[in-house]
Amino acid sequence: MPQEYFALILGYIFGFYMAWNIGANDVANSMASVVATKAITIRQAVFIAAVLNIIGATFIGTHVTNTIRKSIVSTDVLTDPHVAIIGTLSALLAAALWVSFSTWKSLPVSTTHSIVGAMIGFGIMAGGFSVVNWFNLAAVAMSWVISPLFSIVIAFVMFKIIVKLILSIRDPFARALKLLPLFVGVTFFIVVLSFLFKTPLGQTLAIDTAAALLIAVILSTFCGITGKLILERIVAPNASNGVEEIFKRIQVVMACYVALAQGANDVANAIGPLAVIYFLAKTGSVGSKVSVPTFLLLFGGTGIACGIAMAGQRVMETLGKKITTLSNTRGFSVNFAAATTVLAASKMGMPVSTSHAAVGGVLGVGLAGGIEAVNFNIVFKIILYWVLTVPASAFTSMAIFKTLRLLF
Amino acid sequence: MRIPLLSMFITSPFSGLQEHAEKVKECAWAFQQAVECYVASQCKRFEEFRQEVVKLESEADAIKRRIRGHIPKGTLMPVDKFQLFMYLREQDNVLDAAEDSLDWLSYRPEPGLPEMLEKDFFLLVDSVIAPIEELEKMVIEARQYFKNYAKEQRNLVKGIIHGLRKMEHEADKLEHSFKQKTFELIKDPTTIFHMIRLAEIIGSIADHAENAGDMMRAMVAK
Numbered sequence A: 001m002p003q004e005y006f007a008l009i010l011g012y013i014f015g016f017y018m019a020w021n022i023g024a025n026d027v028a029n030s031m032a033s034v035v036a037t038k039a040i041t042i043r044q045a046v047f048i049a050a051v052l053n054i055i056g057a058t059f060i061g062t063h064v065t066n067t068i069r070k071s072i073v074s075t076d077v078l079t080d081p082h083v084a085i086i087g088t089l090s091a092l093l094a095a096a097l098w099v100s101f102s103t104w105k106s107l108p109v110s111t112t113h114s115i116v117g118a119m120i121g122f123g124i125m126a127g128g129f130s131v132v133n134w135f136n137l138a139a140v141a142m143s144w145v146i147s148p149l150f151s152i153v154i155a156f157v158m159f160k161i162i163v164k165l166i167l168s169i170r171d172p173f174a175r176a177l178k179l180l181p182l183f184v185g186v187t188f189f190i191v192v193l194s195f196l197f198k199t200p201l202g203q204t205l206a207i208d209t210a211a212a213l214l215i216a217v218i219l220s221t222f223c224g225i226t227g228k229l230i231l232e233r234i235v236a237p238n239a240s241n242g243v244e245e246i247f248k249r250i251q252v253v254m255a256c257y258v259a260l261a262q263g264a265n266d267v268a269n270a271i272g273p274l275a276v277i278y279f280l281a282k283t284g285s286v287g288s289k290v291s292v293p294t295f296l297l298l299f300g301g302t303g304i305a306c307g308i309a310m311a312g313q314r315v316m317e318t319l320g321k322k323i324t325t326l327s328n329t330r331g332f333s334v335n336f337a338a339a340t341t342v343l344a345a346s347k348m349g350m351p352v353s354t355s356h357a358a359v360g361g362v363l364g365v366g367l368a369g370g371i372e373a374v375n376f377n378i379v380f381k382i383i384l385y386w387v388l389t390v391p392a393s394a395f396t397s398m399a400i401f402k403t404l405r406l407l408f
Numbered sequence B: 001m002r003i004p005l006l007s008m009f010i011t012s013p014f015s016g017l018q019e020h021a022e023k024v025k026e027c028a029w030a031f032q033q034a035v036e037c038y039v040a041s042q043c044k045r046f047e048e049f050r051q052e053v054v055k056l057e058s059e060a061d062a063i064k065r066r067i068r069g070h071i072p073k074g075t076l077m078p079v080d081k082f083q084l085f086m087y088l089r090e091q092d093n094v095l096d097a098a099e100d101s102l103d104w105l106s107y108r109p110e111p112g113l114p115e116m117l118e119k120d121f122f123l124l125v126d127s128v129i130a131p132i133e134e135l136e137k138m139v140i141e142a143r144q145y146f147k148n149y150a151k152e153q154r155n156l157v158k159g160i161i162h163g164l165r166k167m168e169h170e171a172d173k174l175e176h177s178f179k180q181k182t183f184e185l186i187k188d189p190t191t192i193f194h195m196i197r198l199a200e201i202i203g204s205i206a207d208h209a210e211n212a213g214d215m216m217r218a219m220v221a222k
Helices: A002-036 A042-060 A081-104 A111-127 A134-167 A172-198 A200-205 A209-235 A239-283 A294-320 A328-347 A354-367 A377-407 B013-039 B046-069 B081-106 B115-148 B151-185 B189-219
Strands: A064-066 A289-291
Touching (some): A002 A111, A002 A239, A002 A294, A002 A328, A081 A377, A111 A134, A111 A239, A134 A172, A134 A354, A134 A377, A172 A239, A172 A328, A200 A239, A209 A239, A239 A289, A239 A294, A239 A328, A354 A377, B013 B115, B115 B151, B115 B189, B151 B189
16 A cells, blocks of 8 residues: 555654644743743743653643544544545645744644644535534634633733732732742642643543542642742742742743643644544544554654744744843733633633633733733734634645645 | 744833933933033033034934834833823933033033123033933833832832922022023123023923923823
8 A cells, every 4th residue: 555655654744744833833822921031041941841742742642532623523524544544634734834824924823723624624625514513613713702801801810919919019029928829829720720621641530520629729739838838948048039039930830831731732733633644544444533652642742842942943033132021920920811711711611722822811911011012913913813723724725635636 | 033922022112211211311411511511611522522412312312213113003001102102202302402402502612601600500500410310210110110010119200200390490490590690690692692592491401301200100190
């Protein structure tokens, strides 16, 4: 079956290209605010994000994935292996091209929505409009509005709370130390819950909501108290900018979690379709679920890491020019809002994207007067790209599918 | 080439504002030197100091244009964009007025300042130096206020604004008495014209500093 092997090689190339794009476009979600606050250097951010994405992808990432993300297209379109291989290849390339284009335009888009849109394009070509689950697609559309709005509100409120309780009082550092267990606790509460609910590893553990809440409360209380003991020791000497120093640490923890979760969740966008092609080429058929070999996950994680490295190069160029720097309390509010939004929305069954939530977080803090200058105008452009993501990758996918069908 | 999400953060106008205020402060020194040199009969460096002020003014102008040119429509800031521009204009006017007064002096190098007006003249000049220098402090403290939104910090800024108002009042009084003395003591009409106009231009430096303070008051309003 030389044709199948040819398809598999193409699959590896397209899959790697997609993973690389995920890294380049999404690294900002976890690391942008940390870099903008100068909590860590860009080199450190790139290194941490790359390593955590590989770890997240390989070890926490799903070993069993739905062949079609978010069940938007019926798996009936995959019955003919020849069509299925060509379709999946087209979808993979189309999604990757769209993400590439957005990254080039420096606009954050959802890589999940891109692959979903691309699969829709292929689905319509292969099986007509009836294969598309329009209800699930509507949920995708709703997330364009709901996740940023939700994130704006959380970031706004979080920042106002920090100002009210800490920054605006006479001795902010003493107050920050006093409230430290609370902020560390809340952070870990969100991180632990997200880990249990959001990541594939957490889903395999299959802990029910009540138990998960209990675990999160216990762990966050513990982390809150130990966090205070540790931070008191490291931060105390240079108390002049102590509040920001404290939030810097919390922020880095949060960003690390986002990077890890990103690797775990988003690797499937590149590797899911690749796994489908892999099994079609090897066995000639594929079900609604497919188990992903670890080496493919590692392959995807490495692709993401390569994308991150390239993006890091660009960040250095950007920061060479002067941009508004965020303080750590602001950065924390952004990260917290993004993580909370993703957790809450996905618990409600919405296909949210970290990109969307992060944009909302920045806006929320900006609206609360926390950032010296935010480009609000670009938001309309960003939203336009979110909306365009699904149709653009769908049409590209259709075109590629048509072309490939003519060739093979 | 930019990176997704980071493109939302644009150059802060506040750092430009602070840079501009620094230029204004730098000019205070050169302005004072130039004026003293004009009065002292054997000083030949008046032109040199005047050129220094001209240079600072054009540098500050470049900063002003840079700030105005880098706030795209729809920029979200803790203050109103219009207020920010008004503030910048007043802060820039302080520098312009300092330059104008030196230009005015340079039109009549001879016979220089009448000796009997010297004391009042120096009092007037000194009274406008302090408000020029105060602007930078005000910008720095206001920036801090937008970081922590603390009541004390806001009061500190308000205190500086209040101080500017008082300084302007002092300068006004000195300008007044300088003009009075000019009419009392000087008989030559050309000299009277030169002196009266000079007093007015120098006095306007403090006026613009006060106006800047008023705009700042609007920016830190809750």
